[in-house]
Amino acid sequence: MANGTPFGNFGYLGNFGYLGNFSLFPPCLHQMPSFCYSAAMCPAATDSADYLHNMRHSLAHVLAQAVMKLWPDTKPTIGPPIDNGCYYDFLFAKPISTEDFGAIEKEMRKIINQGQTFEVDALKVDDAIAFWKEKKQPFKVELVEDLKAKGETKVTNYRNVDAKGQEMFVDLCRGGHVENLKEIPADGFKLMSLAGAYWRGDEKREQLTRIYVVAFPSKEQLQTYLKNLEEAAKVDHRKLGKEMNIFVLSETVGPGLPMLAPKGAVIRQELEGWIRGELKRRGYSFVYTPNIGRADLYKKSGHLSHFKKDIFPLMQAEDAEYVLKPMNCPHHVQVYESRPWSYRELPQRFAEFGTVYRYEQSGEVGGLTRVRGFTQDDAHLFMCPDQMQQEIEGILDLAFYIYKTLGFENFRLRLSLHDPANWEKYIGTKENWKLAEDALRNALEKLKLPYEEAVGESAFYGPKIDLIVKDVFGREWQLGTIPQVDYNMPERFDIWYNDKDGTKKRPVMMHRAIFGSFERFIGVLIEHFKGAFPLWLAPVQVSLVPVAEAHEGYAHDVEAALKAKGMRVTYFESTDSLGKRVRESEKQKIPYVLVLGDKEVEAKSVAVRNTRTGKQEVVSLDQFIAKTAKDVDERNLECSIG
């Protein structure tokens, strides 16, 4: 990942949040190092995270030791800890299957119970190369040779020794372990799955077998995790999205190119309308730009050279080459530079629901969350340097308003900063970096938001804040980037404004997206709400169930009254049984079922069944309309009737 950010190659607003099947493809797969040797690649361990990291890291050694005991001719490669456990990649002489998991786990428990400890040997690189050659471990040899090529003179091996001091296993490793393997809870881990993985991610190299392990400090925590996993699978947006007719995939259209069916379009339009209104209130203006541009535009922006493999193949037209845009910024810069701006007119905040395309490998795409085409709720802000902090505060305020309204309560903020040891990696002056990093930090401090600093995790073109959201299953999602400062684009396009003193100055540019992309956000919401959307977002809000044919006239009156208020209504004719129609409404996760019989016709009332609470309440039609209108206007999470 060229620019040091974990969220896709573009450094921000990337395709990869935490979604997906999070057992087979752990959330952190795109976030964590694939080779744990280099300490710079392992985030600094802190407090309890320290124990978790060391325990999971040690468990990877246990896994490798067990595998080597069972199949001694296996070639181990690397095995880092990840957010929920660890994995290890092996080259097996003969394929293994999940049926072998029992034997491996048994062996691992045995090793843990032996109470082995770690001992470290510091070796000169050449000695280490000789050592691993002697051991006939070609992958380890390659790793050390690479370290040597990078200028390392020493490396470390970690040996597991038993109580008698006998060596049981040795691995090339930088360290970060428990002292005694007994600190690993023998009933707190579980082998989860197998996956294929190329050595060093290179499809031309050896195809390895990756074993995923989940690991927690206690059996109870493991069980909670596994239960959450099971619950999460039930609300997998790919399953629910199909059942609820929210989106459509078509092989003929192409993988990673989901279409929103009418019910999904309702959700998107509600989200669009909501944020559009908020943006206008907050002084944003909108722009519309095409999905393509000439290759020259992306040469100038630098995307074509930096991110070519993530861009769809160029279109070779007679007059020029055209690019399907991977991001909206170059176009927004074109709008900015189409006229001169005075400092009095800044900040300019250009928003667009911009559809972009990135050529992910087809094996990596699926559902609404790993896609090749997606629409960002994108914006680019152009400002004077002294306006940075205020703009950052505005963006954070908007993001928290949006997420809290949707019931996300657990947040984590990460401030990604430059690496002071590597100034040559970055564009922009040190002075400007300090200005931007201070503005980001001061905004977080002023709003009293807790955050972690990630030194060296910024993009090469500027620092940023990422918002990581935790859902009801405790899974973390990287959604918006709020914001990403950019010193590169203004420089490359030579944009400016007229300052007070009459001179031309370079504006600061910020990228930001709150939802990230509508596709992924809708995917997250489906799972977050388990399909049971709050009233204002529900594709169908009310189902009408006349008890018998005699009540259909009234039911149609109710339908007309609700539709006149803009409510989304489904009408169930009385041909099927009452029970069946109510059940069908529940299955479709329609918030309210109105059962209409003699009493309701007489009293002009409606018998409301709240499918979320299972409770019933009879209210007048007017009351029903007033209460639902209030819930919709206020975007309440609960349905307040019944």
Added chain:
Amino acid sequence: MANGTPFGNFGYLGNFGYLGNFSLFPPCLHQMPSFCYSAAMCPAATDSADYLHNMRHSLAHVLAQAVMKLWPDTKPTIGPPIDNGCYYDFLFAKPISTEDFGAIEKEMRKIINQGQTFEVDALKVDDAIAFWKEKKQPFKVELVEDLKAKGETKVTNYRNVDAKGQEMFVDLCRGGHVENLKEIPADGFKLMSLAGAYWRGDEKREQLTRIYVVAFPSKEQLQTYLKNLEEAAKVDHRKLGKEMNIFVLSETVGPGLPMLAPKGAVIRQELEGWIRGELKRRGYSFVYTPNIGRADLYKKSGHLSHFKKDIFPLMQAEDAEYVLKPMNCPHHVQVYESRPWSYRELPQRFAEFGTVYRYEQSGEVGGLTRVRGFTQDDAHLFMCPDQMQQEIEGILDLAFYIYKTLGFENFRLRLSLHDPANWEKYIGTKENWKLAEDALRNALEKLKLPYEEAVGESAFYGPKIDLIVKDVFGREWQLGTIPQVDYNMPERFDIWYNDKDGTKKRPVMMHRAIFGSFERFIGVLIEHFKGAFPLWLAPVQVSLVPVAEAHEGYAHDVEAALKAKGMRVTYFESTDSLGKRVRESEKQKIPYVLVLGDKEVEAKSVAVRNTRTGKQEVVSLDQFIAKTAKDVDERNLECSIG
């Protein structure tokens, strides 16, 4: 034009309405035959249209005669009448310039005043070939040879003879002339411009010089036309759109790929919001589909073979070829076919603001109206055959509501039918064609809408109604297609619904677009309103002009009050003179200027200057808010204050 429709190669919702510089590029350039010999290509002449056609056609002969007299070594090619006059394409031995127009016009008047008449010679094709070879006119030879190849056995030459019976000029022609050239008003025509044109539109053939002439029955009519032209040039959307910061063109993004700047985006969002609400009220649902699809999709739909040259070059990805979509229908069909439908669920009306791309030649693009990328307010309706008429009525009702609200009062409806002499050209059964044509005709009759029938002008896949709108300058614009019946797409994708009797039936599909495309429609509206948009569409609605610094506090209160109501406001600080700020507001065509001085501060009132009427009125702030809100809600064309 493969399928007999004049509006772009796709047959409907095409790129070409009547916009553009209508003198240099006459509106009918894409509508009229480039070779007038074949009567089938010249629309049937009627009544006064008959005289106009014959007069303009005869004038083309006069033009050619004059040119040949002045430069005898010129090779004439073809010269048809067009909507506002005629043109003729010549191969000149030496280039001419508009400075020669005086001499040509003088010669033409002399010819007209001689009172020449037309005489006709019917010749066998071979004799005609010999005749034109003898005359050393290679283009005429080629035309006759082509006619021979098509099976024609006879052709006609028309000779102009003077009062003494002496031949003055001869041309290959099918006829349709005045009897005596004196019937052409010598002061009713004017040479307008020169343009390059390839022989037979083929860029590999000779490059010719085209002379455009405008011609009317009287000097007065010519002058009115020229004056309209001058007025229209002032409101040319390309000029006004730039002055008003509505859209941005960038060479680096590419020709024909306009971007909407913030002020243009306001107009588009108002139009979007309006029609989105109307569509929901009228039972449409929305879908969202990507801008690309695999080539297989367009092979299946037939677009790739029929319209390849109009599609952007394919993207050759590793897993498949991808197409930048030229239209939305194949995607909408994919959404339809993603689940089964019962007859009880039909009609389904899928709408999308779908952005499509068509590779027009770069010389043909410009402004907002001749573009390569545009967003259609598209919809596809899937219905049972017996629902056709009702759906057509619904579409017509919507179209008339939209256009009338915008102040378009002059309409022309054209019902394009199949050609009964060429059944082999069409897809679909005769029975289905009758059903569809009857439904279209019956809907027009029921709504008592006058219309013309255009036999043989339908697409090969179904009949349609086009709505042609006349603007304040009398120019006609083809905007929406309302609707186009399609028997091709359902057949190719084999889509169906479950009918009452339990069998699978083929639904009828209709394409329709009301605005056509947002880009073109905004271009039309800029010219239609001469930049002075009605309050609800105006990018900026109110300008605030405090008389002096002392009034700025109150002015900011007014600003806040208006913004809280969602009004779009510009604030002019008191640093410039009052007159300058008012003039600047008028220049920007802001509907209302609020001048705020001592009296207004005291009375909590606003002195309103209506820039449209030039009148002033003092009203309370509350009254101003109430009245403007009403004008916006009702989408009134007039600003009712002042």
